[in-house]
Amino acid sequence: MNLEAYLAPYAAHSAASRGRRFSEPATTARTEFQRDRDRIVHCSAFRRLEYKTQVFVNHEGDLFRTRLTHSIEVAQIGRAIARNLRLNEDLVEAISLAHDLGHTPFGHAGQEALNECMQDYGGFEHNLQSLRVVDQLEERYGAFDGLNLMFETREGILKHCSLPNAQKLGEIGKRFIEKKQPTLEAQLANLADEIAYNNHDIDDGLRSGLLIIEQLDEVDFFARHRREVETAYSGIAGRRMINETVRRMINALIVDLMQSSEAKIHEAQPHSVEDVRNASPLITFSDAMRAEAILLKRFLRENLYQHYQVNRMTSKARRIIRELFEAFMNEPNLLAPDYQVDSGDEGLQARKVADYIAGMTDRYAIREHKRIFLIDEV
Numbered sequence: 126m127n128l129e130a131y132l133a134p135y136a137a138h139s140a141a142s143r144g145r146r147f148s149e150p151a152t153t154a155r156t157e158f159q160r161d162r163d164r165i166v167h168c169s170a171f172r173r174l175e176y177k178t179q180v181f182v183n184h185e186g187d188l189f190r191t192r193l194t195h196s197i198e199v200a201q202i203g204r205a206i207a208r209n210l211r212l213n214e215d216l217v218e219a220i221s222l223a224h225d226l227g228h229t230p231f232g233h234a235g236q237e238a239l240n241e242c243m244q245d246y247g248g249f250e251h252n253l254q255s256l257r258v259v260d261q262l263e264e265r266y267g268a269f270d271g272l273n274l275m276f277e278t279r280e281g282i283l284k285h286c287s288l289p290n291a292q293k294l295g296e297i298g299k300r301f302i303e304k305k306q307p308t309l310e311a312q313l314a315n316l317a318d319e320i321a322y323n324n325h326d327i328d329d330g331l332r333s334g335l336l337i338i339e340q341l342d343e344v345d346f347f348a349r350h351r352r353e354v355e356t357a358y359s360g361i362a363g364r365r366m367i368n369e370t371v372r373r374m375i376n377a378l379i380v381d382l383m384q385s386s387e388a389k390i391h392e393a394q395p396h397s398v399e400d401v402r403n404a405s406p407l408i409t410f411s412d413a414m415r416a417e418a419i420l421l422k423r424f425l426r427e428n429l430y431q432h433y434q435v436n437r438m439t440s441k442a443r444r445i446i447r448e449l450f451e452a453f454m455n456e457p458n459l460l461a462p463d464y465q466v467d468s469g470d471e472g473l474q475a476r477k478v479a480d481y482i483a484g485m486t487d488r489y490a491i492r493e494h495k496r497i498f499l500i501d502e503v
C-alpha cells in the first residue's frame with residue numbers, strides 16, 4: 126500500500142528522496158518520514174526540550190511554553206496546513222519536532238553567549254547544532270552515529286546557514302550556495318515556527334504580567350481580533366478573552382498562509398520537488414499579512430524580549446554560559462572523560478565544550494554552574 130498516495134506531485138515523497146547517509150532496509154509499516162519522526166521523538170535531545178526555554182526560564186512558572194511544547198505547537202500548525210496543500214505531513218512533523226534540538230539553554234541569550242565564546246573556534250549556530258545532534262551527537266544505533274535521517278528532514282532542520290559553514294557541509298549546504306529553496310515541507314515548518322512563537326509569546330507575555338492588554342492594543346492585528354471576540358461574547362474578560370483572541374490570530378495566520386501559498390503554487394505549477402527547489406519560495410504569507418506580522422514582531426521585541434525583567438534573566442544566563450565555557454576551557458579535566466580531548470587540540474576541545482553546554486537544560490546549567498563555582502556545592 127502506498128501510504129503517500131494522497132500527496133501532490135510537488136510534495137516530498139519517500140520514494141523520490143535523496144535518502145539516508147547510511148543505507149538501511151526499507152520500513153514496512155511506516156513511510157520513511159514517519160520513521161524519521163519516530164526516531165526524533167525517541168531521542169534524548171528531544172526529551173531535553175522539556176526543560177529548555179525561549180523567553181521565560183523553566184523555573185519561572187509551570188504554564189509557560191518550553192521548547193518541547195513550542196515544537197509540538199509548530200508541528201500542529203504545520204500539519205494542518207500540510208494536509209490542506211497535500212504536502213507530506215510526516216516530513217513537516219519530523220522537521221518541526223527536530224527544529225530546535227540544537228538550542229542552548231536559556232534561549233537566544235544562551236545562543237549568543239555561546240557563539241561569542243566560540244568566535245575563535247568557528248562560532249556556534251543553533252541550526253547547525255540541531256543538524257549536528259541528529260547527524261552525530263545522538264548515540265542510539267549500532268551501525269552509525271546520530272539518527273541517520275532522510276536528506277529532506279536534515280535539510281529542513283538546517284533552516285539557515287552562513288556561507289562559510291555551507292561550504293563545509295557538502296550536499297546539505299549546497300542550496301545556500303546555489304540560492305535554491307528547500308522542499309515545501311521545510312518552507313512550511315519554518316513559517317509554522319513563526320506563527321507559533323509570535324502567538325505564544327503574546328500569550329506568555331500576558332500571563333507573566335510583563336505585557337498588558339492595553340499595550341497590545343497598539344498592534345492592530347491584536348486589537349482587531351480582540352474587538353471581534355468582545356462583540357461575539359459580551360462581558361468576556363481575563364484568560365478566556367485572551368485565549369479567544371490568540372486562537373483567532375493563529376487561525377487568521379494559518380488561513381492566510383494556506384491561501385496565499387495555494388495561489389503561488391497554482392501560479393508556479395511545480396511538478397516535482399526539483400521544480401520547487403528552482404522556484405522562488407512558494408510557501409508565503411500575503412503581503413498584507415507579512416506587514417502585520419512584522420509589526421507584531423517589532424512589538425514583541427521592544428516590549429517583551431527587551432523588558433527589564435527579561436533582561437535580568439538574560440544577563441544571568443549569559444554569565445552562566447560564559448563562565449562555564451571559560452572554566453571548562455581552562456581546566457578540561459573538570460569535564461567528564463567523554464568530553465575531554467586527549468590530543469590537546471584546542472579547537473576540538475572547544476567544540477566538545479560547546480556540545481556539552483548546548484546539550485544542557487536550563488536547570489542543569491544552573492546546577493552545573495553552582496557545582497563548579499560554589500565551594501559548598503557538590
Ligand code: MG
Nearest residue numbers: 195224225318
Ligand atoms: Mg522554534
